[in-house]
Structure formats: C-alpha cells, structure tokens
Amino acid sequence: MNETTPGPRLQRRALVVIGLFLVIMVIFASGAAVGALTYAWLTPAPTTPVQASFINAPAADALPAQPSAGLPTLAPATPATGADPLVLAVSRVTPATVTVIVNDGSSGSGVFIRADGYLVTNNHVVEGGSRFEIIYADGSRVTAELVGAAAEFDLAVLKVADKAPAVAVLGDSGAVAPGSRVAAIGSALGGFRNTVTAGVLSAHNRRLGDLDGLLQTDAAINHGNSGGPLINLAGEIIGINVAVVRGSGTDAAEGLGFSIPSNTVRVVAEQLISNGRVVRPYLGITFEPLNPQLASESGLSVVQGAYVQQVVANGPSAQAGLKVGDAIVALGGQAIDDQHPLPQVLLQYRAGQSLELTVARGDSQFKLTVMLSQRPAA
Template identity: 50%
Template sequence: MSEWNSKHWGWRVLLAAVLISLLVGGVAGGLVGASAAYLTLSLRRATPAPAATTGASGGWTPPSASPIVITGTQPIAAVVSRVGPAVVTVVNRLQTRPPSWFGIPTEPQQATGSGVIIDPRGYIVTNYHVVEGAAELTVILADGNTLPARLVSHDYPFTDLAVLQVEGGNYPYATLGDSDLLQPGEQVVAIGSALGDFRNTVTVGVISGLGRSLQVSDDQVLEGMIQTDAAINHGNSGGPLVNMRGEVIGINTAIVRGSGFSGDVAEGLGFAIPSNTVAYVVKQILEKGKVARPYLGIRSVSITRNMAVYYDLPVDHGVYVTAVVRGGPADKAGIRKDDILVSIGEYTIDETHPLINVLSHFETGQEVEVQVNRDRQTLRLKVVLGERP
C-alpha cells in the first residue's frame, strides 16, 4: 500500500505476526528446550562443604574449589566424581487444569528436568522452562533423597535461568568456571536426568562453537550460547556442562533436531547458557531477590522484512509500538503509540536482535538514545531506562 495508515496498521501487523509465526513454526519446532517442546514430550501423570563467602560489599561470591589436575587414565571419571554429587533431578508438579466441559476432573501432571547445586546452602540453578507453571517443586538429590524446593526467582524472558533452594545446608556443590576462556574443540561433560528417568546420565563431547544465537520465539533469541556435541536429551535441561577442570561452564538448555521445512535431521546440536551469564544472574537473585533488567514501558510487535515489504513500511526492521505505559520511561521521553523503534544506542533492533536482547546491553537508570520512525520521519529521543516490574 502506498499510503501508510497508522490508525489501522497496528492490528494488521498483529495478524501478520500470527500468520508468520505459524509459517515458521516448523523451524521453531526443531528446537527442543523451550517449555512447549520439552513439556509436551515429558509430561507424565503424577504419582501418590565450605560456606558461601560474602564479598567486601556484602554481596554473594560463588563458592570456590581447587580445579581438578588431570592425572591417570580416567579424567572423565574424575570430573564426574567431582560434579556428579551436586547434580539433581527437578520434578515440577504442574498446576492443575480446570475440569473438562463434561465436568471430568483432569489428572495432575508433572515434568522433569535437571539442576545443579552451586552453593552449599542449597541454592540450585536450572532452566526456567523446567519450573514454569509449577504448583509444587521437588528435588531428587544424587544420593536419592527427595526434598521440597522453592523457586527463589528467575530471569525469564531475558535468559532461561531460574534459582531454586532446598532447606538445610552443607550440600555438595559445583563451582562455576570462566566461560570466556572456552575454546572450540575443548572436551566437556554433560550430566543430567535423561528422559527424566535416568538420573545423572553422563555424556561426553567437545565445544563445537561459541557465541551461537537461537531463535526460540518471534520476539526472543538466546544469544551467546555454547554449542556442544555432547548428547543432550529431554530431561537434561538445567543440568551442567562441565570442563575437564571439574568446573561448570554452562547450563544445558536446548537441542536442535532438524528443520520442519526440509525434513533434515540433525545430530549433536546441543546448546548451553554460558557460566558467566549464570554467575551474573545468580549473584543478582541472591543479593536482590531478582535480576534488575531495563524497562521501556511499551507494548510492541516485531517488524520482519516480509511484513515491511507487504505493508510498504518505511523501515524493514524494528518494533511497532502498540501501546505506551502512562508515566513510564518511553512516555516521559515522548515515544508514542504507532511509532517504530529502530535502534537503541548503537544496537539495531531486527529479527536476529529483538528488543529484549537489545535492552539487555544496558542498565536500569541509564540514559540511551532511541531512534524512532514516526510518520516516515526519523527522530532521536533520549530515554532514561526504568527497572522491569
């Protein structure tokens, strides 16, 4: 259309976004690790050390331990002996669904994933998609003991990470390594509850790639992921990826099985969240009770190239603003409904760099320049980012 009608364009973009998401669903379906894929395949009927230290500012410091020095002929066994006792199975008893139309009560269901204790006081790191929608959480320790767990907090949708806690103390724990030091070809070990039934399953592989990006939804891309060919199965989500020093360098999160379009089948495509990201998230959760993430105060729809061509939009990337929160950072900066946000600071908003990922480069309270397209005119507005509620 040659004349851009902003009044009616918003709902048409929403409809187009739905249609496009259906069209790319076959590709997204190849990514197993997001809650829909994992829970659909893993649902089942439910059945009747040294203390953590405090830094100079009073914050949380990850407990440390001497790394393993590889000697002898069984280095992998030594790594598993070090980390294995800290690996747990996370059982998520899902919230009960309402009765069916015929009044027949639905049976409670549960999903199973993995986790790793990273503090002797019982703090556990896992994936958010493992604990999403939980009515009750329990943890099965490596020694077989079962304990109730509580969700401390999570960082979704910025990362697929959550922190749990079990009561008590002096638990075996794993230490976090420096994921920035990883190199392709480096040997690693994955530990987790394969299929939910085979607890503390050990698989071995290498670092296949670094800095990978995975699109898990229309508006979310997992960035900076570690790629490995160590076998990762359903139920491994939330378990540790470990280097040969016995340090956790990633949290296993996703696997790619292939493309729904071509029918190609992939093997050995596993992805983990780097340990440095884990350390950042855990530190904020344990110190503040949550992860402080920047906030604009808008509702928006992502613009794709196909949508831009179809609607003859002035730009082929960015997000279309469908609503502005009154009194929020965007409102105070003069951003309006029907604006298109093109970039924030030096970061362009596009299909591979969604708004939520771009925002993660900034801090709450930081003033940033936002490039806006309004009525085919380019504006540059200053926004002081708030804190996500």
C-alpha cells in the same frame, strides 16, 4: 518363409550379448542412484525454520521412591591416578547435580551453585509448578521452594532447607574456545539420573527462539536434561542445558544442543537470589552481531561487535549520540564478540550506571558515555 532354429553357438552368443546389456544397465542405474543419494547428502538443507525442543521430561515411571531421611554429604569420587581430565571433571560436578520433580509430574535437572542450598534450573522446568522435589545423586529426596524465575532467560532458582550436599563452580563461559571438550550431566528422560554425555563446544552466541547468546554443543542432550550443567575439563559449569534441535525429514539434524552461558547464569541467579527478579539495563537500541560481510556492506573497518539497526528516540543511546549503522565494539572496555555478546556484557551493569561505549563509524572509532536506564516493561 521357413523359420529356422538358431544353433547352440548362436544361442550362447545371444545370451552373452543380453547379459552384457543387463550388466551395463545395472551399473548405469546403480551409478545414477549413488549420484542422486550423494547429491542429497551434500546439498544444503532448505533454510526453513527448525523446531527446538525444550528438554524437560515426564517423571511418572522413571524415578523410584527413596527415603528422605537426612541430607547426604556427597564427596566427589576419587578416580584413579592419571585418569582422563573429563573423568575428574565429572566426578567434581556429579554430586551437585540433581533431578527436579514438579508437582504436575514433569521433571528436569538442576545443579547446586551455593552451599546454603541454592540451585539453578530452567524456568520452563518449574513454570506453573507449586511443589518441587529434589532427588540427589544417591537417590534421596528433599523438598525445595521457588526463589525466583526469569522467563526471558529461561532460568530459575530453587532452594532446599539445609545445606547443599555438594556445590559446582560457575566458570567463565567466554573463556571456552570452540572445539574444547565438554560434558553434559542430567536426568535423561527423567529416570536415567546423572547421565553423562561428552562432546565439544561447537559455537558461541547462537540464537534460538527468544533466547540469544547461547552456547552450542554436540554433546548428546535429551529430554530431562533441562537445567543440568554443561561443564569444562576443569569441572566448572560453563552452561545450563536448555534445548536441542533435531528436525525431521530433510531438516533432520544431530548434535545440536544448546546451553545458557554461565556468565549469564551467574548474574541472573544472583539477582533472583537477592531480589526475586531480574532488572535488565537498557541501551535503547536494536542490533545484530557484526560479521565480515555485514561490515563490508556497511563500510565499517571492524568485523566484530554489535551493528546498530535502530536507535530508540530519546533513549539512552540516542541521547549519547549513537546512530544507525554504527557498531559497538566494546562496553566498559570489554570487547564485543561471539564469546562476549552485547546482551551478556551489558547484563553486568545496572540501570543508573554510566557506561563507556567504544563505537566504530566508517573508518573511525571513538568513545561515547551512556547513562543506562531500566528496560521498559514488555
């Protein structure tokens, strides 16, 4: 058989067909790739544990030495008339926000809560330290002593010898609704003193490791922010920044910062200043926050409260008549919900006090009186 060479017109047709085929293949391949990528973005991440980072930072190369002569009196800045409320709020709190340097070279943040020199920070910032230095907003330095620490709340109180240069007010963390604008202030990475980041309050009553009842925010929180304030638009402290979750790979996350609520901070700080330690009242139960699904499964007519999982034999709650499957819906008249979680409300009371519980059992509600005892040593 003799081979023949295709003419120019046939060659062009062949090239067109091949070209169309290649275009179709490229489109198909691109579509498949986009589909796979979209699926990866939209599929929920695996429910594997994520690792939280406590956010103190090394202090070594970040903070220049400053003279320590004289304590400054730092008046809030005076923003222009009509300034953004967040600008006004930050101007009130910044002078009270400090950097905490520990003798081992690590650092964190802190904030003055009393004019007589008391400031609050995280326990993990000061843990293991014996010498503490405070750097004010203007860069001057003074020493501080440890008044007390509560590892179970990750809070600590330090004191400087003289009056505080400025004081921030502890607000009501339970009154701040999710979606409210907030700002975090602290010494990011140890050296970026009084860095301000803004966002919203994302949620109440989050649990992270051994800490529960935490506030969640999407305001950027970085290493070195530990112990610094989370504030509302009124310029009040609503939380003390403690940790951030970032994850990696398919668990990577952004905007997951956590703070200890000011309603917890207030009680713990008062006890540390008065007694050097915190004595927690004891109900003698284990529980989990109630939600609609759990309420439905348990035959309860309420959807908020603390669902009782276990009642300790001969404990205060057992003696009062509380049972597994009950839900505590109020303590001392305060409703229990995400913004007022049970441990936080209970912390307002002392061992030896009588406390009225409002309890849901099935479709009914009733009241019990519990005599609180002191939490047993771990």
